[in-house]
Amino acid sequence: MSAAVEGLSPSRAPLLEARAVARRYGDTQALAATSLSIEVGDIVAIVGANGSGKSTLLRALAGIVHGEGVSGEVRIDGRFLVREEVARVRAFVPQRPEVAADFTAREVVALGRFARGHDAAAVERALAAVGLSHRADRPVHTLSGGERQRVAVARALCQLDGVERPILLLDEPFSGIDPGEVARIVAALRALAERGAVALSMHDPGLARAVATRALVMRAGEVVASGDAASVLEPGLLGAAYAAEMERADGWIAPVLRRPFPR
Amino acid sequence: MKRRGFAILLAFLVVGALLRVAVGPVAVDGGIALRLGVPSGEVLSLRGLSVLSALVVGAALGLSGLSLQTLLRNPLASPFVLGISSGAGFGVACVLVLGYLFAWGGNWVGEAFGAVTGAAVALAIVSRFGRGGDGHDPTTLVLAGVILGSIFSAGTVLAEHLVPHGLRGDLLSWMAGRLPEIPDRGILGLVAAVVVLAWLSLAARARALDVSMLSDDEARSSGVMLAGLRGNLFWTGGILAGVAVAYAGPIGFVGLVGPHLARRLLGPHHAALVPGSALAGAALLVTADAARQVIDLGSGRLPVGVLTALAGGPAFLWLLRKGAFR
Numbered sequence: 314m315s316a317a318v319e320g321l322s323p324s325r326a327p328l329l330e331a332r333a334v335a336r337r338y339g340d341t342q343a344l345a346a347t348s349l350s351i352e353v354g355d356i357v358a359i360v361g362a363n364g365s366g367k368s369t370l371l372r373a374l375a376g377i378v379h380g381e382g383v384s385g386e387v388r389i390d391g392r393f394l395v396r397e398e399v400a401r402v403r404a405f406v407p408q409r410p411e412v413a414a415d416f417t418a419r420e421v422v423a424l425g426r427f428a429r430g431h432d433a434a435a436v437e438r439a440l441a442a443v444g445l446s447h448r449a450d451r452p453v454h455t456l457s458g459g460e461r462q463r464v465a466v467a468r469a470l471c472q473l474d475g476v477e478r479p480i481l482l483l484d485e486p487f488s489g490i491d492p493g494e495v496a497r498i499v500a501a502l503r504a505l506a507e508r509g510a511v512a513l514s515m516h517d518p519g520l521a522r523a524v525a526t527r528a529l530v531m532r533a534g535e536v537v538a539s540g541d542a543a544s545v546l547e548p549g550l551l552g553a554a555y556a557a558e559m560e561r562a563d564g565w566i567a568p569v570l571r572r573p574f575p576r
Numbered sequence: 577m578k579r580r581g582f583a584i585l586l587a588f589l590v591v592g593a594l595l596r597v598a599v600g601p602v603a604v605d606g607g608i609a610l611r612l613g614v615p616s617g618e619v620l621s622l623r624g625l626s627v628l629s630a631l632v633v634g635a636a637l638g639l640s641g642l643s644l645q646t647l648l649r650n651p652l653a654s655p656f657v658l659g660i661s662s663g664a665g666f667g668v669a670c671v672l673v674l675g676y677l678f679a680w681g682g683n684w685v686g687e688a689f690g691a692v693t694g695a696a697v698a699l700a701i702v703s704r705f706g707r708g709g710d711g712h713d714p715t716t717l718v719l720a721g722v723i724l725g726s727i728f729s730a731g732t733v734l735a736e737h738l739v740p741h742g743l744r745g746d747l748l749s750w751m752a753g754r755l756p757e758i759p760d761r762g763i764l765g766l767v768a769a770v771v772v773l774a775w776l777s778l779a780a781r782a783r784a785l786d787v788s789m790l791s792d793d794e795a796r797s798s799g800v801m802l803a804g805l806r807g808n809l810f811w812t813g814g815i816l817a818g819v820a821v822a823y824a825g826p827i828g829f830v831g832l833v834g835p836h837l838a839r840r841l842l843g844p845h846h847a848a849l850v851p852g853s854a855l856a857g858a859a860l861l862v863t864a865d866a867a868r869q870v871i872d873l874g875s876g877r878l879p880v881g882v883l884t885a886l887a888g889g890p891a892f893l894w895l896l897r898k899g900a901f902r
Contacts, residue, residue: 372793375793375797376796376797377792377793377796377797396796396799396801397799397801399797399799400797400798400799401799403797404797404798405793405794405797406794407791407793407794409791410790410791410794411790411791411794412789412790413649413650413789413790414786414789414844415839415843415844416786416789416844420844420845421790424786424787424790424798425798427783427784427787427798427799427800428798428799465794468790468794468798472798482797
């Protein structure tokens, strides 16, 4: 993917373009120089073992890593934007969202409007998109882990509500949440990708194949494969990335496990 | 809910202020008695000034506590608990000792400078210690604050022994936290100006402060300039604590309990918490000062910090038990 720009409109700059973004901690190269571009309609899955650089890449794309050891550039629609401008078109959901105050779900979602001005209707739309309208007045700390994750996704959706070409980046949005919640979040991401782009890191290769249009496989801070989700997410490449034997089973891809009982 | 919360805080402040103005000592045969009533001219204006001075210091402590709690994203933070007041006290003691050694008379601005410097140093140390992988760990933060407070207090006692006896008594009772008996209007005006500026600065950033309660990555990607915001909170909290300590010594718990009271009555949004914490801090200190007036029969010998600690310490423990700090 680094070289190939699979743009929909060749005359226009890519929606999100990273050029040689890299991060080094002391002697450790957390992320080797990585270039990629993401277009409207893309849902890009970033897969790889823990510590392979998925979060670092996503945070670099989100423009929230800086300081020593950080290099490269990220452009949106071919332009560099300052943080307040960027927040009007690009949102990020971290792996572990936090709320260190006694806000309700609705209040947290409304915080997403910081850069764009309050919009009560946008807040309600975002809550409905993740299926949390009925929990909106509950303090966030009383919600389950999966519900909190959805609140964070709703906050990001609210931030991007009404944006012409939104960019949504999510770091493992499906970790620790149940299948029904996964389905609701996927539906919200697909709706957003109709007019913008989504990039997300995840572990389940089968889910990644089902959700993503494109995929990146990362290993030790480097992108080792990228392209069409169906062709990249196959047992051989994934097995190498996760250092485990992978197999295709019932149309899904899973690690080979010793079965206690014969089938 | 918010209007009711503000009304409660305001009523609390008014009752405390009325009590402070109405209760006072009178000389009777062979001693002193307390009298409740409307005092006459000069006494009224003196007591009014005392109310004003407690109000301003209380507001400074309340806003300082709020700044620190938001900065560290930790409801346990406050100038006293984190050793910042002790740091400010040590700064003042250093200025006094230097003033004695080099025989310059010393003035309040010098002490305030020492206090703000001491507060900033203490805050820098404690926030460095409290920073773990996922932001500030409450336990480490408070432990570091307690230890730092002990070190600075020991330093202050040491400094105290470097000055002659005459000055000593003053420093010791000042370290317990006391409002001046006869407030200096100029200095009080200066402290009030600092409080108003800090208030305006915090109020102007209320929405960004709300967003900063999310994780750092979420706040940044939402468009908050976090480094600048935190720098501002650091100096706001430090300067308020330093100025309050320079004026009245390290008065404990008002900076911790004030913002909590405001949060309970007004909710978590900073648009309400900023005025609420100032109001709650002011109400707490004015009332504590009125209670002191009753207990020490107007002699002014009892530091008000003793009362805020006696009332605030148990309140702290109660909050701890209620799980307010998790």
